[in-house]
Amino acid sequence: MRTEFKSTCCYCGVGCGVLIETEDGTITGLRGDPEHPANRGRLCTKGATLNQTVNPTYRLQFPEKRMSRGGAGQRLSWDQALDEAAERFAATIRLHGPDSVAFYISGQLLTEDYYVFNKLAKGLIGTNNVDTNSRLCMSSAVAGYKQTLGADAPPCSYADILEAKVIFITGANPAIAHPIIFRYIEDAKAANPDLKIIVADPRRTESAEIADLHLPLKPGSDIALFNGMLHVLINEGLVDEAYVEAHTSGFAALADIVKNYSPEKVAEVCGIPADAVVQAARWFGASKASLSLYCQGLNQSAHGTHNNAGIIHLHLATGQIGKPGAGPFSLTGQPNAMGGREVGGLSNLLSAHRDLANPEHRAEVARLWGVPDVPAKPGKSAVNLFQALKTGEIKAVWIACTNPAQSLPNQAAVREALLAAEYVVLQETYGNTDTADYADLLLPASGWGEKHGTVTNSERCITRVQSALQAPGEARHDWEIVVDFARRLGDKLGRTDAERLFPYADAESIFNEHRESTRGRDLDITGLSYALLESQGPQQWPYPEGASAGKVRLYEDGRFPTADGKARFVAIEHKPTAEATTPELPISLLSGRMRDQWHGMSRTGTVPRLFNLEDEPLLAMHPCDMRHRGLESGDLAKVTNGRGEMLVRVGERPGLAKGRAWMPMHWGNQFINTPGANALACDAIDPYSQQPELKHAAVQIVKAELSYPLAVVRRCASQSEALALLQRARSALADFPYANVGLYGRTTPLVVFRGASAGPAADAEIFALDRLFGLDGEEGAILYADPTRRISKKAIAQQGRLLGVRLAGETQALAWLRQAMAEDELDVSLIRFALAPSAKPPVTMVARNIVCKCADVSDVQIHQELEKGADLPQLQKSLKCGTFCGSCVPDIKRMVAEHPPSIAAAA
Ligand SMILES: Nc1nc2c(c(=O)[nH]1)N[C@H]1C(S)=C(S)[C@@H](COP(=O)(O)OP(=O)(O)OC[C@H]3O[C@@H](n4cnc5c(=O)[nH]c(N)nc54)[C@H](O)[C@@H]3O)O[C@H]1N2
Ligand SMILES: Nc1nc2c(c(=O)[nH]1)N[C@H]1C(S)=C(S)[C@@H](COP(=O)(O)OP(=O)(O)OC[C@H]3O[C@@H](n4cnc5c(=O)[nH]c(N)nc54)[C@H](O)[C@@H]3O)O[C@H]1N2
Ligand code: SF4
Numbered sequence: 001m002r003t004e005f006k007s008t009c010c011y012c013g014v015g016c017g018v019l020i021e022t023e024d025g026t027i028t029g030l031r032g033d034p035e036h037p038a039n040r041g042r043l044c045t046k047g048a049t050l051n052q053t054v055n056p057t058y059r060l061q062f063p064e065k066r067m068s069r070g071g072a073g074q075r076l077s078w079d080q081a082l083d084e085a086a087e088r089f090a091a092t093i094r095l096h097g098p099d100s101v102a103f104y105i106s107g108q109l110l111t112e113d114y115y116v117f118n119k120l121a122k123g124l125i126g127t128n129n130v131d132t133n134s135r136l137c138m139s140s141a142v143a144g145y146k147q148t149l150g151a152d153a154p155p156c157s158y159a160d161i162l163e164a165k166v167i168f169i170t171g172a173n174p175a176i177a178h179p180i181i182f183r184y185i186e187d188a189k190a191a192n193p194d195l196k197i198i199v200a201d202p203r204r205t206e207s208a209e210i211a212d213l214h215l216p217l218k219p220g221s222d223i224a225l226f227n228g229m230l231h232v233l234i235n236e237g238l239v240d241e242a243y244v245e246a247h248t249s250g251f252a253a254l255a256d257i258v259k260n261y262s263p264e265k266v267a268e269v270c271g272i273p274a275d276a277v278v279q280a281a282r283w284f285g286a287s288k289a290s291l292s293l294y295c296q297g298l299n300q301s302a303h304g305t306h307n308n309a310g311i312i313h314l315h316l317a318t319g320q321i322g323k324p325g326a327g328p329f330s331l332t333g334q335p336n337a338m339g340g341r342e343v344g345g346l347s348n349l350l351s352a353h354r355d356l357a358n359p360e361h362r363a364e365v366a367r368l369w370g371v372p373d374v375p376a377k378p379g380k381s382a383v384n385l386f387q388a389l390k391t392g393e394i395k396a397v398w399i400a401c402t403n404p405a406q407s408l409p410n411q412a413a414v415r416e417a418l419l420a421a422e423y424v425v426l427q428e429t430y431g432n433t434d435t436a437d438y439a440d441l442l443l444p445a446s447g448w449g450e451k452h453g454t455v456t457n458s459e460r461c462i463t464r465v466q467s468a469l470q471a472p473g474e475a476r477h478d479w480e481i482v483v484d485f486a487r488r489l490g491d492k493l494g495r496t497d498a499e500r501l502f503p504y505a506d507a508e509s510i511f512n513e514h515r516e517s518t519r520g521r522d523l524d525i526t527g528l529s530y531a532l533l534e535s536q537g538p539q540q541w542p543y544p545e546g547a548s549a550g551k552v553r554l555y556e557d558g559r560f561p562t563a564d565g566k567a568r569f570v571a572i573e574h575k576p577t578a579e580a581t582t583p584e585l586p587i588s589l590l591s592g593r594m595r596d597q598w599h600g601m602s603r604t605g606t607v608p609r610l611f612n613l614e615d616e617p618l619l620a621m622h623p624c625d626m627r628h629r630g631l632e633s634g635d636l637a638k639v640t641n642g643r644g645e646m647l648v649r650v651g652e653r654p655g656l657a658k659g660r661a662w663m664p665m666h667w668g669n670q671f672i673n674t675p676g677a678n679a680l681a682c683d684a685i686d687p688y689s690q691q692p693e694l695k696h697a698a699v700q701i702v703k704a705e706l707s708y709p710l711a712v713v714r715r716c717a718s719q720s721e722a723l724a725l726l727q728r729a730r731s732a733l734a735d736f737p738y739a740n741v742g743l744y745g746r747t748t749p750l751v752v753f754r755g756a757s758a759g760p761a762a763d764a765e766i767f768a769l770d771r772l773f774g775l776d777g778e779e780g781a782i783l784y785a786d787p788t789r790r791i792s793k794k795a796i797a798q799q800g801r802l803l804g805v806r807l808a809g810e811t812q813a814l815a816w817l818r819q820a821m822a823e824d825e826l827d828v829s830l831i832r833f834a835l836a837p838s839a840k841p842p843v844t845m846v847a848r849n850i851v852c853k854c855a856d857v858s859d860v861q862i863h864q865e866l867e868k869g870a871d872l873p874q875l876q877k878s879l880k881c882g883t884f885c886g887s888c889v890p891d892i893k894r895m896v897a898e899h900p901p902s903i904a905a906a907a
């Protein structure tokens with residue numbers, strides 16, 4: 001029987017609703033939930049391919065004990081595994097005290113999962129050592145909101161995007177990182193051509209394409225820009241003095257500071273024209289509704305809290321807050337970073353936005369939980385937590401739903417810390433993340449589509465997530481694992497209250513307890529229940545008992561949750577990046593996201609078509625910086641600093657100013673032979689939020705003299721076959737100084753390997769590669785060799801179709817070959833071209849352009865359907881193009897309009 005379940009996309013903080021269709025327990029369909037307020041049926045590429053991540057190949061299915069780190073695993077029962085973990089944790093706590101253990105969890109857990117982790121550490125064990133990957137993500141936004149507005153609450157809603165007259169996007173690239181929000185920005189621009197969009201980003205990003213004004217400011221110089229804009233607002237009489245007077249404090253002190261931030265001075269500090277600063281300030285201040293959207297470009301900085309304060313100041317000074325289309329809207333990164341903040345899932349927070357430093361708050365939470373007290377001593381935050389593991393101050397760590405051996409900065413130090421730890425538990429959905437190599441005990445968790453509970457998105461909207469699928473093997477829900485462990489640990493510690501503290505039989509009873517903890521707080525959700533969320537759909541907080549709707553907008557009355565009810569200006573000054581560039585390290589390295597990959601790629605990295613945009617990490621550089629180093633697009637470069645090094649292919653990006661380089665954060669040891677961007681990233685932290693400066697590191701870049709390239713493309717019969725081959729192929733990553741492996745393709749999945757070495761590869765090495773990819777046979781083999789140039793190529797065809805190609809010494813054909821194989825176009829007459837030394841495809845091949853990137857539909861396919869007389873609705877039905885994010889619908893409409901009526905249609 002076919003059933004549809006309501007859930008959410010488990011990727012970004014937009015929090016799109018999805019409908020999962022199943023038949024007899026297997027997933028048969030997926031679509032955007034037309035009734036979900038976040039997306040109204042739309043999905044981006046990642047959301048639209050979630051069904052393709054439901055593949056058990058790399059899933060952890062049973063608890064597993066590792067005899068040595070990275071060594072072979074031994075299957076355990078859940079009883080054995082949790083007893084062992086409880087014994088190890090109890091022994092450590094008995095010997096070294098509660099602060100010798102720690103939990104490092106994630107903004108991708110559901111609220112219920114998060115709640116019990118927090119209670120386990122702070123309520124049962126008595127340590128505040130529970131921190132999360134939100135420390136790498138939202139903690140500066142939390143601290144920025146609290147310093148200025150008094151509480152951690154994004155005051156806006158997505159609806160404000162459509163009502164704004166000026167949108168200021170700063171330190172965010174929503175076209176890539178929050179695609180459905182970007183669709184709203186496009187809609188707003190289409191509906192109101194007078195809408196002014198300003199983008200402040202050191203790079204000319206995909207989001208900057210829509211901007212009326214792009215400010216390519218120097219990395220880390222945002223405070224100077226914001227203070228400079230405030231300077232202009234004051235000088236030009238654009239400050240809303242009545243609002244400042246009635247609803248804020250601290251303005252005079254900041255006004256005094258910004259006297260020194262003339263547009264000319266700011267132009268110098270930020271490296272942008274003075275006119276542009278004035279223009280941005282005028283637009284922002286004179287508009288009826290100014291909305292700002294910001295994310296990691298502000299947060300991931302050693303002065304991230306003040307970056308956040310700086311943008312919020314502009315709203316307070318002009319009264320652009322608490323009204324339609326206006327406000328400082330911090331975009332949340334992870335799907336439930338908001339939920340984590342709500343339950344106090346950081347080492348300095350407590351349930352329901354309470355502060356650990358506040359004795360009353362501690363007493364309230366202790367009362368709610370029925371424990372004598374919660375510990376006062378602040379816990380360790382992410383970077384410090386791993387440093388304490390290294391020094392032995394913390395001895396045992398429980399990691400859940402995050403991959404620190406890739407995502408934390410300064411990987412050499414992080415990996416040393418993990419090796420030094422006495423005991424590492426990893427609670428994961430997948431067994432093949434980089435952190436898994438450092439675990440002593442692996443616990444299988446249920447994942448997307450399987451889990452149930454609640455999540456909160458960027459606009460404070462809570463959605464009930466239903467479980468549609470059975471988790472594979474013995475995987476269990478995260479909250480269940482925690483509750484079971486907590487009871488066993490309580491037992492071993494001789495605590496009689498563990499059963500009482502963790503009585504939950506289902507996620508709903510955890511939600512109900514969390515709900516009670518919010519009573520009377522700014523995020524009061526006492527009016528919500530699972531039943532209400534199910535019958536009436538997602539709801540925004542606050543939603544107190546007796547309410548009939550949540551709040552779309554906060555602070556409409558100008559009252560703020562501070563002692564005097566006034567918002568605060570903070571006296572902030574420009575600070576440079578934590579690490580200055582020097583003649584030895586002259587390039588500022590930025591890192592961030594690509595549209596189709598998610599963080600460490602444990603899920604998106606199993607879907608071939610999500611590699612079609614880029615299947616190899618690329619370091620983007622300015623053409624002058626490249627020329628200066630003798631680099632051309634496609635060359636390999638070595639990026640180094642005192643923390644580490646990385647070999648990476650370079651590409652030209654004129655949108656990047658000189659002296660800057662950019663690299664995606666996604667690739668780690670599962671796909672390349674280094675830990676990736678975080679081998680180099682800087683671990684300096686913000687003093688208030690303790691968020692590390694992941695966005696900026698000073699590096700040197702030199703040409704890597706690896707003149708001998710190798711490549712393999714191998715067609716697979718199914719996704720599972722491709723994933724199995726990909727796993728085996730990972731063993732070859734260590735064999736070449738430069739190497740990467742990944743997937744590619746549409747209906748036909750491919751595995752693609754690239755390597756490079758300084759001199760020609762030995763015959764034995766090449767043969768080993770052939771064998772690894774199943775290309776060592778003679779049958780159907782086509783060979784090409786040029787021994788003088790050490791070029792050797794081999795293709796294997798079966799039944800007139802290319803099965804795989806290995807190129808050594810010269811790999812120019814790789815780009816088109818991969819494309820042709822993915823489309824299954826290379827018939828026997830063309831196969832010989834596969835071995836030709838040419839970067840160009842054979843002339844008889846049809847070149848195609850992808851029109852719908854979400855459904856991966858090309859112009860050729862659309863023309864084929866148009867020939868049959870299809871119109872837009874029919875195209876949407878047959879090819880699914882234009883049915884996801886909708887951004888290609890205008891292009892498809894144009895193609896329909898331009899297509900001559902076919903004979904079939906005319907008849
Ligand atoms: N496709 C995809 N989407 C994602 C994710 C993903 O992994 N993949 N992850 C999600 C998560 S957890 C997060 S936190 C968000 C992140 O979302 P974003 O923050 O929007 O994305 P990033 O690419 O990390 O960085 C945003 C921009 O900050 C700019 N930037 C760097 N330094 C500075 C600076 O000093 N000042 C200014 N003004 N800008 C600067 C970068 O050039 C970059 O374009 O994305 C979420 N969405
Ligand atoms: N250089 C650089 N580094 C960065 C950033 C950057 O911009 N530049 N951005 C930072 C930011 S903003 C973030 S948010 C972090 C993200 O960094 P991570 O948290 O390390 O990223 P993920 O790969 O999403 O890790 C989540 C893990 O949880 C697993 N998982 C998924 N669902 C479940 C589940 O339901 N239960 C359990 N137990 N496990 C599950 C996934 O398989 C995955 O391995 O990276 C940070 N690191
Ligand atoms: S915008 Fe894309 S990744 Fe983000 S929640 Fe929506 S579908 Fe998922």
Ligand SMILES: [Mo]
Nearest residue numbers: 136137333334
């Ligand atoms: Mo994030």
